[in-house]
Amino acid sequence: MSRNAKINTLLLLVVAALAVLPLALGLGDGKEEPFAGSDAQAERAITELEPDYKPWFSPLYEPPSGEIESALFALQAAIGAGVLAYYFGLRRGRRQGEARAVAAREAGVQADRDTARADESHGSEA
Amino acid sequence: MHIAEGYLPPLHAVAWGAASAPFVVHGVRALTREVRANPESTLLLGASGAFTFVLSALKLPSVTGSCSHPTGTGLGAILFRPPIMAVLGTITLLFQALLLAHGGLTTLGANVFSMAIAGPWAGFGTYWLLRRSGVPLMVAVFFGAFVADLSTYCVTSVQLALAFPDPSSGFLGALAKFGGIFAVTQIPLAVSEGLLTVLVMRLLTQSSKAELTRLGVAR
Numbered sequence: 001m002s003r004n005a006k007i008n009t010l011l012l013l014v015v016a017a018l019a020v021l022p023l024a025l026g027l028g029d030g031k032e033e034p035f036a037g038s039d040a041q042a043e044r045a046i047t048e049l050e051p052d053y054k055p056w057f058s059p060l061y062e063p064p065s066g067e068i069e070s071a072l073f074a075l076q077a078a079i080g081a082g083v084l085a086y087y088f089g090l091r092r093g094r095r096q097g098e099a100r101a102v103a104a105r106e107a108g109v110q111a112d113r114d115t116a117r118a119d120e121s122h123g124s125e126a
Numbered sequence: 127m128h129i130a131e132g133y134l135p136p137l138h139a140v141a142w143g144a145a146s147a148p149f150v151v152h153g154v155r156a157l158t159r160e161v162r163a164n165p166e167s168t169l170l171l172g173a174s175g176a177f178t179f180v181l182s183a184l185k186l187p188s189v190t191g192s193c194s195h196p197t198g199t200g201l202g203a204i205l206f207r208p209p210i211m212a213v214l215g216t217i218t219l220l221f222q223a224l225l226l227a228h229g230g231l232t233t234l235g236a237n238v239f240s241m242a243i244a245g246p247w248a249g250f251g252t253y254w255l256l257r258r259s260g261v262p263l264m265v266a267v268f269f270g271a272f273v274a275d276l277s278t279y280c281v282t283s284v285q286l287a288l289a290f291p292d293p294s295s296g297f298l299g300a301l302a303k304f305g306g307i308f309a310v311t312q313i314p315l316a317v318s319e320g321l322l323t324v325l326v327m328r329l330l331t332q333s334s335k336a337e338l339t340r341l342g343v344a345r
Binding site: 061063073088090092 | 129172226292324
């Protein structure tokens, strides 16, 4: 593995560790609802601070179940990951294409030189 | 960090909407100008928006025993400046408000202000100051993304504390309460976001050096 790839892998490993450690260490233990969303906790805090508060507007569309909601979240991540992958794939392809074109041009120049030299030596012989 | 639909009193909702609107309008102008002047930057703009899309869909467990997600706005703010990030962030928030019932239309102004305006500006400011003082690029990128992420959640805490002050300890008491829910949970996630932003920036310096030089990020 190149040095670059090693550093990139290490970065990903640290991110994965940061996500897994709270679970592995059981930091959600003893909570009513371990690892609930912080948005939902904020909603609860609001009702604690102001018990009379009623949300005055509701979402126009609400995913009918947790499954549909997670599907839509996965869709969001997939769209993002797809665009990112397209970008880096396209860049890589272009770079390889350019490198190949340069190599071909150089090879072409070399071939021309070889023919020219061959022609010269041929001419001097005659 | 999304304030849920209907969870801000109407007056606050309107005020945050009015505060955000000029930034988004200015951002749309900056975005069209950028695309017109450099059509080739459209791809990288798409990639920056995509980064926000992925990261804000990633709900991660944190040290407080609850889950939250990164914002992904530091990258776009560093690459294209905060005004353009205001637009990309708003698009992400609209997607989540309309399809996922995550965040909301009445709270869109407040959420745009924290995630698409305050976070990107704080992150970009940090990045810019660090670069100016001669800090290496990747270190500045890390702290820029870290601050963009964390400050978003701090602003959300302030927004909620303003709307729902504690009956006895007032604004500060409520701020401590919401900060405990949002900001503390967010610290390890902000570290993760910083590392992921560094990763993408490293890939960009390998694949798109010329583009980064044009944007003034790399030399």
